[in-house]
Amino acid sequence: MSATNECILKAACKLGRNILENGGEIYRVEETINFFLEAYGIFDAQIFAIPATIIVTIEEDGKPMTMVERVKGSSINLDKLSKFNDLSRRACRDKLPVESVMQEIEKIRSEKPYSFFMSLMSFGFTAFFFCLFWKGDLRDALVAFVCGLSTKYCLEFMSRGKTNIFFSNAVSSAVIAYIAILCVNLGLAHHYDKIIIGAIMSLVPGVAITNIMRDIIAGDVITGTTKLAEVLLTALAIAVGIALAMSTVIFFGGGL
Amino acid sequence: MFKDIFLPCLWAFLSSLVFCGIFNVHDKKIILVSALGGGLGWFAYLLAAPSESVVMQNFIAAVTVALFSEFMSRIFKAPSTVFLVIGVLPMVPGGGIYYTMEYGVQGNTAMFIEKGLETISIAGAIAVGVSIASALFRLYSYFQAQQFKQRENMVIRYDRNNNK
Known part of the structure; x- marks a missing residue:
């Protein structure tokens, strides 16, 4: 495993955050983060999401590591939602490198909505x-x-x-x-x-x-x-x- | 016939179609299919008219749209939320909110309460219908996956026995 757990956790949180912001349901957010972490070899993650916050804790060598994402307001963008969903599926199936996942997240984020x-x-x-x-x-x-x-x-x-x-x-x-x-x-x-x-x-x-x-x-x-x-x-x-x-x-x- | 069934479905279809612009759906195929879901939902609503209860009609329409969107999400590889959110739009009780408020402003308390309760129950019917349909579909896909796994296990066992 080349990527550190920190990077994986960060990518998973960003993915979940973007799905939440663009109008995904909570169970979709939690499942996405869970699948993503499991695909990259992190099991037993504790994930908690409500419309305003996502909290994820994983364990590394017996030490807990937590990341909190505060989500302020969401605007529904179903196109981005479906792209992020697709990205998470692809990442889990093909085990994409974490850096390229982060890059794709940024790329989808910067896409313009309708004029x-x-x-x-x-x-x-x-x-x-x-x-x-x-x-x-x-x-x-x-x-x-x-x-x-x-x-x-x-x-x-x-x-x-x-x-x-x-x-x-x-x-x-x-x-x-x-x-x-x-x-x-x-x-x-x-x-x-x-x-x-x-x-x-x-x-x-x-x-x-x-x-x-x-x-x-x-x-x-x-x-x-x-x-x-x-x-x-x-x-x-x-x-x-x-x-x-x-x-x-x-x-x-x-x-x- | 034309005026009572075809036209409302067409308006439902077109309103769902343009609503895709507000929700930023870019893929043309998905726009078309999800708008079809809106038309289909309203068609189911009109077909359920003999039940003579608005709540029942909304419930049936919501179940239809939810099942439709789950199947379409399989076919078009997009989250079911996309199809669902747009397909349900024609059922959302905008009229209920308005008339409730209008009776409130007029001071007609009896009608205000009646309309308000109707609006809330329509919203509830949509929510329950959608959740029941998606729960059913989850169960169905779970059993499908289970069967697939069993078959795979059988194949593996078969291979192992033959390789011995």
Whole structure:
């Protein structure tokens, strides 16, 4: 074995961290680290992962060695997730040298996500199609498209100001609701409810909802409850944003 | 027929397709397949309409999408999460959150509680459906691996006996 245990531990932690950051489930993170360490000849590793931290302890000549990775916030990037997953599989199967694994991790990390324009268009068209999906008509969908664009701008602006997720979701959904109500009152569209639903679909925590029970059934109750809190907070933020917009319109405009 | 079944599935498919942009999926094949999962899930949802319960419909659709994504993850060698996360999107209760809040603002407490409970149970149905399907699939692949191992052991034993 050419690589030291330290390097192997470091590579395993980085791999797990990246899978966690890009939207992987906890059991996937723990299994990846475990398989990776076993493939490189380190057995009986103690691995603990929750959405905010990964702790791995291995033993070297009877002495414990621990590494902690603090994960702050995650952005879902399924492309990178699938690449890291693939990398860990390849590394375990072909016993790639640890240095080249580290290099590949850095390479995948530095890959650019979709450009701002593409992302803007995805937000717009997501709102467009979801509005049609929730039985809005074509004019509603066009207004929803504009709402989707405004969502992306809001989120971008908020993330530059480093505000928390709760606040940025609340502000984005408030802006959506204002635009929708304004356009309906101007006669550009018919159903403000359909527009708002279509546009908030990109904010609703769908990933967390699907992963909660999977985590709990896999035995990660801490993660499950953390994510449950996240889902409730996000849903609450969206509801508060729209409620704020609606009640100010009702209060100052005397009705919707 | 066209308006009731085909169109919603098409919208579900297209919304899942463009959502791939938000989740940064780059591989075109995977984008297409996972969006198909979204359409398929909604098709299952509509097929389950005779059960006359939204929760049941969501549950069946979630099971369908989860099984679909597990199979696709085998075929396309990508984590099942990718297909699952995108396929489930049309079922996520965005409408439920909105209407709950709207009744809340109007002060209609009875409807507020009813809608709120419905939204929570839809979210629960999705979560349970997904986890049941993936647990089943794990069991299935475990037994498959076990069988494979047995067969391999038999071959090894056979070789050993013949080489003697």
